[in-house]
Amino acid sequence: MESAKEISLAATVENLPLVNEFVETLLAEEMVSAKAQMQIELSVEEVFVNIANYAYGEAGGKATVQGKILNEPAGLELVFIDGGQPYDPLSREEPDLEQKMEDRAIGGLGIYLVKKNMDEVHYAYQQGKNILTLRKYF
């Protein structure tokens, strides 16, 4: 198994391209379908933007993303860590996808997309950190 790589940066929406780049670099030498890449990209955005928008409030703070390539089965593991207020996104109620357009809201859609596009999503709160682990098998 390859060693994990890591990026730490201010949790702001403007930094999303840097996180995307980090993940792209991890995947550069892997055989990943275009579809799986898009699913990973989408999940990365939804998780990172959630942290950027909600974890810290006005003061802001940092996010760390750790990534590693998994073997047997081949896949990608990404761990998102922030020191913001404790929040388990998986505890959120699933959005009602059948709702009439007029009643539809966007809340909860992001994490729903993450669950839908990743093979595993786990949440833990440890030593004052939110830790969200995503796994996608290629």
Added chain:
Amino acid sequence: MEIKKELNGSALQIALTGRLDAVSAPELDKVVQNDLAGITELTFDFKELVYVASAGLRVLLLAQKRMKKQGTMKLTHVNPDVKDVLEMTGFIDFLTIED
């Protein structure tokens, strides 16, 4: 993301190029907030749009809610990746998509 607007009477076409993500969605939000007065026919051309995330869906939902009151809205030339996301989220049920 690049946004190209073409106004024809009360018909507005908005062509998007690139990625409709959390970084670029606010630009489209501005257009939806500011340029829809008097528009009865809104068309989004997604031919060159390669990616959409929930921040982009939020803006599409706002536009659809507004256009439902004042006219029609449709999406054209939606690429398969973008269509996937519209399907996953059920947005495909209330958006009008044409080739």
